Amino acid sequence: MEKLVSKIPEGPLAEKWTRYKANVKLVSPANKKKLEIIVVGTGVAGSGAASALGELGYNVKVFCYNDTPRRAHAIASQGGVNAAKNYQNDGDSVYRLFLDMIKGGDYRSREGNVYRAAEVSNQVIDHFTALGVPFARDYGGTLTTRSFGGVQVSRTFYAKGQTGQQCLLGAYSSLNRQIKKGTVTMYPRREMLDLVVIEGRARGIIVRNLITGKLERYGAHAVVLATGGYGTIFYLSTLAVHSNGSAAWKAHRRGALFANPSFIQIHPTSIPQLNEFQSKLTLMSESLRNDGRIWVPKAKSDKRPPNEIPEEERDYYLERRYPAFGNLVPRDIASRAAKERCDAGYGVGQTGLAVYLDFRDAIKKQGEKAIESKYGNLFDMYSTITGTDPYKEPMRIYPAGHYTMGGLWVDYELMTTIPGLYAIGESNFSDHGANRLGAASLMQIAADGYFILPNTIGNYLSDQIRVPKISTDGPEFGEAEKTVMEKLEKLVSIKGKQTATSFHKRLGKIMWDHCGMIRNKTGLTKALVMIDELEKEFWSDLSVPGTVDELNNELEKANRVSDFFELARLLVSDALAREESCGAHFREEYQTPDGEALRNDEKFAYVAAWEYAGEGKPHILHKEELTFENVEMKVRSYK
């Protein structure tokens, strides 16, 4: 592998994207029609990209595993979309948004990429508004914003606690427009199970039709992965239960480097686990921290109902430890602080693994109606799930696995290390460094899909105009299909006693205990052994009823879990190799005397990009050094 080239354009930060666009190679409208592009995934990034590429005149094929593109998990994003509009006149700017993201990411992201995301953010809001996304408005008819964690301006555009739903349905509508026009063909209920590489270039995919069970081949001049994150590696997470890492992992095995796999955000405010059969943890939006105050009792194991604990016996630990940001500290910090209190014996609820998020003061001050208008659906969701009323009693919350900052390594053009293979949205590692700021996800995925990829992909495709339609009869397609089929056959032939889900749960527990919010060398080393043992057991005692060539939900799950074993090992190895604490990656050995993350910029200011070296062989580490020309690397302080 040659040295990693990030392809950040020359010139001042604020001019890089403009200069890039001015010099990029273009494809003529007549040639666009002849070029085929595959997009895998229909979240905001995938649907956005497919729409924008279709509008440009490319021939687009889109795939998703759900019954319809509208179900992608961007739908569950709650809080909002950041943009540097400065409608509030509170000192915001593209540069300020860039700074907040660089700092929030703990100086482990690329200046050029982050600045571009901030720059494009305003277009994202314009576009969604034009698509009819009903963002919250003021009485004069203008758009309104709210504050989010880790920043001191109000720049988050929102639609109650359902911003992701509204943005995704906006993207779905633009996708539908292209489907009607015939520029985009939609293939639902298909799961990508391998990438096809011909002469070093991404040329197609193998998918399984989830209804018939048959494998299908699709070819294209370029392949775009918009397949989301791998947070379900913890089993319990805020993700949809079918979210998985398999498509990205297959691309990785075919040669795409995987960057910073251990950077996983643990979201501080999710509803805690209530029973052992629980299949997911439901998020309570970070926006709630605008008005809710987080506390635990000052006394250990205080079993009194929360409303009977007087003010002076409550420990508002975030306000105490971080007076400047209080309840609005970034997610990584809020999560660790909750774990610290619970581990020390101050946690609440039956399990002691929860803290209070209390709206008493906000309701007293603003009235129940004002709180209802901001968070109504979240409060309803909470009371539906838990059976308690958050207007009357504080919510109980606990951190949960959420968003993966890590993902496939991409350059400035969002291309992976396989020519012609792109990764957009959460599936790449690009803009969030070691920790993502709230409401920066919808912003980045929409920017990638609608505005960045459609401008960069032409640079590659302009050289492909003489390449005829990709035939799916070649040996590479045959080999990929055979590899997939052999694995599926193996999974159904074990005929053991345990379900795929039971293995997934156990793997999740290993990862959560040893590679979750707090990590150390002993635990990580132990985790590697435990993963190997569990994987061995999986391949000898898994039960998958039925056959390969029929609808088989258990087979789908088993296949995803089998990939998670491999990804888990890489994740732990990455966490072991990074001997520092930064953002969401907290190594116990590297902390300040008062328990804050201790970065090591001299040795670790790089992107860890891992190369797959073959079955059973250790991954090879490539380092992309991060250089900061515009910002000074500081100790991140929210005190």
Added chain:
Amino acid sequence: MKFTLKIWRQKNAEAKGAFVTYEIDDISPEMSFLEMLDALNKGLVEENKDPVAFDHDCREGICGSCGMYINGHPHGPVPAVTTCLLSMRHFRDGETITVEPWRAKPFPVIKDLMVDRSALDKIQTAGGFISVNTGSAPEANSILVKKHDADEAFNSGICIGCGACVAACKNASAMLFVSAKISQFALLPQGRIEAKERVRSMVEKMDDLGFGNCSNTGACEAECPKQIKLTNIARLKREFYKAL
């Protein structure tokens, strides 16, 4: 808790289905309905038997994947809740629970409790969008929208496309679903420009696909997990007549 489950099992679209009875024990009241089915399936898979197939994904009531008839109600007996968020505490210990797939001609059964709802996508493809190309949008605040209208558009826009309204309707009408999208765009200045063409295309497609008509029974509104209002259908009709 302990339950007797009568579940519709159907191998595939062509096969004839039937109810199969299962006994299940050790269900805790905090579990969701789908987690209860997970527990049932765990037992089946461990015995290498075919588990009950059902669609589901986000498990937080927003993706719209899940949905089944539970004791005669789409998404079960509790109002304003999707199946994935329906808690077992709402059932009596020892109760017999009947579980069936959506029953509607435009939603053929795929397997067990899974149905094909692609007809809903086809209606959206017919006109459920505002024609704006990426990059051509005006500055967001140049489009002013009354707060009331924006809030109403949001209230219509929160439909999750689960199909419960169709399943609840004796005519298998998709009017509540269609009217939610029509309303969202009809209430916004961005959407007004194509309002006539949109309502004509979507209604025509809805009729073509075999969905029935609305006879004002209101079952859709009563069963909608997102509480989409019947007034949307009134708006759909107004919009449709204006477009004639």
